[in-house]
Amino acid sequence: MATAAAHETDRTAAYGTDDGATDAYERAFDAAVAADERIEPRDWMPDAYRATLVRQIAQHAHSEIIGMQPEANWITRAPSLRRKAILMAKVQDEAGHGLYLYSAAETLGTSREELLDKLHSGRQKYSSIFNYPTLTWADVGAIGWLVDGAAITNQVPLCRCSYGPYARAMVRICKEESFHQRQGYELLLALSRGTPEQHAMAQDAVDRWWWPSLMMFGPPDDESQHSAQSMAWKIKRHSNDELRQRFVDICVPQAESLGLTLPDPDLRWNEERGHHDFGPIDWTEFWEVLKGNGPCNEQRITQRRQAHDEGAWVREAAAAHAAKRAARGPLTTETTGATRA
Amino acid sequence: MTTTVPTTAALALGDDALVLSHRLGEWAGRAPVLEEEVALANIALDLLGQARVLLSLAGDEDELAYLREERAFRNLQLVEQPNGDFAHTIARQLFFSTYQHLLYARLAAGDGPFAPLAAKAVKEVAYHRDHAEQWTVRLGDGTEVSHERMQRACAALWRYTGEMFQPVEGLDVEGEKLRADWLESVGDVLRRATLTLPEGPQSGAWTAGAGRQGLHTEPFGRMLAEMQHLHRSHPGATW
Amino acid sequence: MTNTDWPLWEVFVRSRRGLSHTHAGSLHAPDAEFALRNARDLYTRRGEGVSIWVVPSSAITASSPDEKDPFFEPSADKPYRHPTFYEIPEGVKHL
Numbered sequence: 001m002a003t004a005a006a007h008e009t010d011r012t013a014a015y016g017t018d019d020g021a022t023d024a025y026e027r028a029f030d031a032a033v034a035a036d037e038r039i040e041p042r043d044w045m046p047d048a049y050r051a052t053l054v055r056q057i058a059q060h061a062h063s064e065i066i067g068m069q070p071e072a073n074w075i076t077r078a079p080s081l082r083r084k085a086i087l088m089a090k091v092q093d094e095a096g097h098g099l100y101l102y103s104a105a106e107t108l109g110t111s112r113e114e115l116l117d118k119l120h121s122g123r124q125k126y127s128s129i130f131n132y133p134t135l136t137w138a139d140v141g142a143i144g145w146l147v148d149g150a151a152i153t154n155q156v157p158l159c160r161c162s163y164g165p166y167a168r169a170m171v172r173i174c175k176e177e178s179f180h181q182r183q184g185y186e187l188l189l190a191l192s193r194g195t196p197e198q199h200a201m202a203q204d205a206v207d208r209w210w211w212p213s214l215m216m217f218g219p220p221d222d223e224s225q226h227s228a229q230s231m232a233w234k235i236k237r238h239s240n241d242e243l244r245q246r247f248v249d250i251c252v253p254q255a256e257s258l259g260l261t262l263p264d265p266d267l268r269w270n271e272e273r274g275h276h277d278f279g280p281i282d283w284t285e286f287w288e289v290l291k292g293n294g295p296c297n298e299q300r301i302t303q304r305r306q307a308h309d310e311g312a313w314v315r316e317a318a319a320a321h322a323a324k325r326a327a328r329g330p331l332t333t334e335t336t337g338a339t340r341a
Numbered sequence: 342m343t344t345t346v347p348t349t350a351a352l353a354l355g356d357d358a359l360v361l362s363h364r365l366g367e368w369a370g371r372a373p374v375l376e377e378e379v380a381l382a383n384i385a386l387d388l389l390g391q392a393r394v395l396l397s398l399a400g401d402e403d404e405l406a407y408l409r410e411e412r413a414f415r416n417l418q419l420v421e422q423p424n425g426d427f428a429h430t431i432a433r434q435l436f437f438s439t440y441q442h443l444l445y446a447r448l449a450a451g452d453g454p455f456a457p458l459a460a461k462a463v464k465e466v467a468y469h470r471d472h473a474e475q476w477t478v479r480l481g482d483g484t485e486v487s488h489e490r491m492q493r494a495c496a497a498l499w500r501y502t503g504e505m506f507q508p509v510e511g512l513d514v515e516g517e518k519l520r521a522d523w524l525e526s527v528g529d530v531l532r533r534a535t536l537t538l539p540e541g542p543q544s545g546a547w548t549a550g551a552g553r554q555g556l557h558t559e560p561f562g563r564m565l566a567e568m569q570h571l572h573r574s575h576p577g578a579t580w
Numbered sequence: 581m582t583n584t585d586w587p588l589w590e591v592f593v594r595s596r597r598g599l600s601h602t603h604a605g606s607l608h609a610p611d612a613e614f615a616l617r618n619a620r621d622l623y624t625r626r627g628e629g630v631s632i633w634v635v636p637s638s639a640i641t642a643s644s645p646d647e648k649d650p651f652f653e654p655s656a657d658k659p660y661r662h663p664t665f666y667e668i669p670e671g672v673k674h675l
Binding site: 374376379380383471472475479 | 586607608609610613614617618621622625
């Protein structure tokens with residue numbers, strides 16, 4: 001298995017099967033979490049904590065790489081060279097973020113190959129938002145503003161997540177993501193202030209992306225199966241509804257500045273709560289898309305699998321070449337061309 | 342500006358970079374491994390950056406990219422060839438980046454109008470060339486399947502390589518010397534990759550010309566249709 | 581390891597001259613050269629580094645959490661290793 005020695009936990013050797021020892025480790029773990037210390041790869045952790053993290057980090061990583069598709073859909077049609085460069089850089093970042101996250105997951109003893117296999121066979125999920133299509137250029141803007149905006153709202157608290165490698169990956173990702181949201185906003189602003197056709201294109205995109213973006217925060221708190229435990233472990237810091245409300249409050253004035261309308265007749269400021277009220281979310285749609293009945297579920301996973309399968313001979317070739325070279329003996333700098341540290 | 346920029350040359354080099362960048366952009370979300378997504382995008386972004394500088398020397402970058410007809414594009418036919426499998430993409434990268442690196446090194450060393458641009462670009466292109474060479478060696482000397490695919494890709498693209506050494510108005514480069522250096526370098530990489538230098542002619546038997554004269558191959562029309570469609574659907578709009 | 585599964589490498593980046601290399605993350609690559617190039621593309625694409633080391637993850641030997649106490653606690657009771665241990669009369673400079 002491709003786990004690093006630096007990450008590996010030889011659990012039976014280190015801890016034995018002695019219940020007393022495990023109890024002591026559990027107390028140490030709980031105390032570390034309570035004191036807001038970070039848990040690091042080789043520390044003892046409860047199995048369920050490890051499983052929750054693997055599931056969450058994997059889903060996050062999968063979302064990054066599946067999320068490349070709806071935007072890559074517009075790279076070849078970007079309407080100006082400036083926009084094209086921005087979009088390419090953004091989609092590239094997503095591949096990079098996927099890599100950071102798979103690395104974080106690997107510190108928990110699960111290889112990337114294993115995780116990809118689970119994605120390809122449908123045993124692990126990615127964010128449902130990417131099962132919606134990008135029908136116009138404005139969708140690229142709506143994804144940047146709303147989808148990345150929602151993602152950032154979710155992710156900023158994860159920079160303080162109790163698991164060190166995940167928190168560190170998130171710090172890096174959040175730093176890079178801030179450009180994503182701004183470019184989306186700027187793109188929509190240009191459209192909104194452009195020709196009537198461009199303005200209509202922008203409004204249409206916001207109409208289609210608004211509700212799915214709100215669903216990105218997950219089911220309401222009383223229906224969310226993993227939330228309570230994740231909060232206790234400080235993997236999660238705020239509840240789904242809390243973050244969703246925060247996002248709505250942020251978006252309302254931003255939409256105004258854009259000159260675009262959010263498609264919710266019930267959206268209004270509630271003086272008493274100090275927040276915006278908003279209309280009911282169609283959770284049937286959410287669960288259906290999650291189950292696989294969204295407009296693009298099949299398409300996204302098929303393309304992913306296809307890329308992986310079609311790339312197999314390339315990965316094999318490189319591995320075979322490395323094996324041949326290893327068999328031939330040590331490399332000289334001349335053949336490696338490697339630069340000196 | 343003290344020196345006038347030869348428009349023909351700016352378009353030739355700019356279109357090469359623009360079109361190849363576009364082709365590499367088509368890989369997004371489809372690369373054989375995640376690390377390669379990042380690598381291909383880096384190369385595509387470098388090329389797009391070069392294209393924007395070069396086209397801006399000849400006019401407005403977006404007008405030139407989006408509003409010219411196929412016949413007005415001056416890129417090599419090599420760079421417009423479809424991605425094919427990864428071996429085709431790598432063969433195309435090897436052939437082009439070796440040429441571009443040799444050419445830009447010459448331009449950077451001179452005092453012509455392209456010297457400043459070439460001085461910056463030559464570093465980027467050195468990396469593209471290295472990337473292509475590394476992959477050529479691994480695919481050529483990898484498995485039986487990869488060896489065969491790589492050999493086939495080199496053969497398929499060979500006929501588009503002769504065009505690179507045609508004289509371009511405004512570029513003071515000795516074509517035959519460039520060809521010799523290119524052949525030596527590519528030959529060396531292919532040898533290290535246990536591949537053979539293709540034997541066929543380096544250009545198609547069509548005296549009408551090739552990309553530098555505005556004559557392109559069938560896939561290019563479709564590529565442009567896709568690239569220009571949105572921009573052309575909204576005349577005069579800003580993005 | 582299956583035949584398509586590339587090994588894992590740890591990446592260390594020197595962010596600028598005068599600083600040590602610090603661990604940036606990991607990646608997969610078939611060999612050292614590609615590990616170096618992938619690291620360059622992935623961890624320094626915003627100009628975050630001037631030098632990179634890559635090390636096969638399997639080559640790293642780490643202290644185990646079990647060793648934590650005997651490994652690190654003895655150093656905690658040697659305060660005389662730290663400059664703040666010493667009281668210096670006020671007004672004495674350059675010390």
